[in-house]
Amino acid sequence: MNGNETQTKVIRGFAWADLAITLPFALPFIAEAVISLLWFLDRWLGFDTPSIMFEAGPFGLMFVHIMGVLGVVWALARLRRPEADLARMDARARLAVTALILYAIALGATPVLWLFVISEVAGSAAQFAVLRRKSAQ
Numbered sequence: 001m002n003g004n005e006t007q008t009k010v011i012r013g014f015a016w017a018d019l020a021i022t023l024p025f026a027l028p029f030i031a032e033a034v035i036s037l038l039w040f041l042d043r044w045l046g047f048d049t050p051s052i053m054f055e056a057g058p059f060g061l062m063f064v065h066i067m068g069v070l071g072v073v074w075a076l077a078r079l080r081r082p083e084a085d086l087a088r089m090d091a092r093a094r095l096a097v098t099a100l101i102l103y104a105i106a107l108g109a110t111p112v113l114w115l116f117v118i119s120e121v122a123g124s125a126a127q128f129a130v131l132r133r134k135s136a137q
Contacts, residue, residue, distance in 0.1 A: 003133060008082045010130040014090070014123045015078035021119075022071025031064050042110040049110040087127045094124035 024030045039054045056064060078086050098120040101113050 006133075007084065007087070007130045010126055011078055011082035011087045011090075014127060015075045015082070017119070017123070018071055019075035019079070022068050022075060024068070025064050026068030026072050028061070028065060031061065031068060035064075038110060038112050041112045045112065047111050049108065053109055084131055087131055091124040091127040091131070094120040094127075098124070 024034045035054055035056070039049075039051065042049045042054075074090070078090060098117055101109075101117050101120070105111060105113055105117075
């Protein structure tokens, strides 16, 4: 497999993962179920984050759904065009998302969100690595 094929596979792989993660947030009722699952994991792991941190109401859920739709569109764009520029933007955006998640955790959000931090940092690192490898060739 040449460098270009590897780059395309990595970009598309993370786009598929993003699609799987963000699509549920774009869909009413399913997003609420995912948030409930996060709350359940929080309880099961013994973090006992106050339930108010999981309550969004209609206004908050609207932003959850908007985020989900934007995530789906961004993932579809990278699936359709697995280009280096889009991967570079995605890798940088993942670092910004990581900072926002860490900020939420610092404010008292559930530590379960560390799973998202790990996935965002891994996605950013993998894409930067494959882009660096390709540019070095």
